[in-house]
Amino acid sequence: MILYFSATGNTRFVATELAKCLEDEALDLCSKIKQHDYGTIRSDKPFVFCAPTYVCEAPAFFYDFLRKVDLAGSRDVYMVSTSGGYSGISGNIARAVIRKKHMNYKGCAEFKMPPNYIANKSHRLPDRAEIEKRITDTYNKIKPVAEIIRSGKQLRYRHIWILEKLIDYPSNPVLSRIGHRVRGFYAADSCISCGLCEKKCPLNIISMRDGKPQWNGRMCAHCMACIQNCPVEAIEYKDITNGRKRYRCDDYRQDISRTTE
Ligand SMILES: Cc1cc2nc3c(=O)[nH]c(=O)nc-3n(C[C@H](O)[C@H](O)[C@H](O)COP(=O)(O)O)c2cc1C
Numbered sequence: 001m002i003l004y005f006s007a008t009g010n011t012r013f014v015a016t017e018l019a020k021c022l023e024d025e026a027l028d029l030c031s032k033i034k035q036h037d038y039g040t041i042r043s044d045k046p047f048v049f050c051a052p053t054y055v056c057e058a059p060a061f062f063y064d065f066l067r068k069v070d071l072a073g074s075r076d077v078y079m080v081s082t083s084g085g086y087s088g089i090s091g092n093i094a095r096a097v098i099r100k101k102h103m104n105y106k107g108c109a110e111f112k113m114p115p116n117y118i119a120n121k122s123h124r125l126p127d128r129a130e131i132e133k134r135i136t137d138t139y140n141k142i143k144p145v146a147e148i149i150r151s152g153k154q155l156r157y158r159h160i161w162i163l164e165k166l167i168d169y170p171s172n173p174v175l176s177r178i179g180h181r182v183r184g185f186y187a188a189d190s191c192i193s194c195g196l197c198e199k200k201c202p203l204n205i206i207s208m209r210d211g212k213p214q215w216n217g218r219m220c221a222h223c224m225a226c227i228q229n230c231p232v233e234a235i236e237y238k239d240i241t242n243g244r245k246r247y248r249c250d251d252y253r254q255d256i257s258r259t260t261e
């Protein structure tokens with residue numbers, strides 16, 4: 001079974017295409033994460049956990065879910081990571097969590113997708129041709145990865161250098177604590193009170209009050225699910241996101257599947 005979290009659709013794309021190749025099910029974990037539902041998930045086929053990369057790792061809430069959820073049936077777990085180009089130590093941390101659950105870590109596959117971190121000052125969304133190229137390259141890489149998973153073999157994970165580990169392991173907690181602040185999000189008057197942002201937030205940070213979203217607490221995952229999925233682009237972060245093009249993989253993926261099949 002393919003288990004995934006996706007804020008802007010990149011990981012959903014990979015998870016659903018993998019599921020097609022493996023004739024397996026792709027399960028969106030968002031509602032389980034929101035509800036802290038760690039009840040038994042059963043699969044006779046290997047588990048494949050798919051997540052985006054947030055500062056060199058999968059999201060902390062994703063590892064937390066993996067740690068706590070009860071997995072029954074197969075004892076094999078693969079990790080799949082999507083990123084804007086650098087997945088860091090996502091696989092290494094997954095390996096540690098999976099081994100602690102006394103399950104077999106079967107390796108990690110990485111997919112370079114378009115970047116989605118619109119609230120980051122240095123974010124730059126590539127042009128349409130580059131976005132489509134990344135999605136097409138990923139699409140073409142999915143089948144060989146699925147074949148390895150189907151055969152039960154180990155996915156070959158790239159070597160992580162010691163220097164990389166020395167930089168990446170402390171980077172995530174430090175940079176996340178500094179950068180992933182809730183203060184700064186707001187909804188403009190164009191908000192149509194649809195409630196989608198509240199529904200999409202994996203951490204339940206957003207609540208609707210008098211028909212408008214309110215961001216609660218101090219820190220969040222900065223996953224970008226709220227800001228990127230708002231149907232009228234009413235959400236902004238500080239003065240960073242004004243005028244920036246929003247990104248959702250679904251706006252591009254239809255064409256990709258058609259041109260490569
Ligand atoms: C908070 C945050 C941090 C990110 N950090 C990285 C990173 O360290 N390296 C990278 O290549 N991409 C990074 N990205 C880009 C995403 O990992 C990438 O776009 C991913 O495919 C998004 O997946 P999704 O559409 O399934 O949410 C980051 C994105 C966000 C929102």
Ligand code: SF4
Nearest residue numbers: 191192194195197230
């Ligand atoms: S998703 Fe956008 S339009 Fe819908 S409630 Fe949130 S801010 Fe308003």
Ligand code: SF4
Nearest residue numbers: 201220221223224226
């Ligand atoms: S508030 Fe927005 S960016 Fe923060 S975790 Fe929720 S959906 Fe993601």
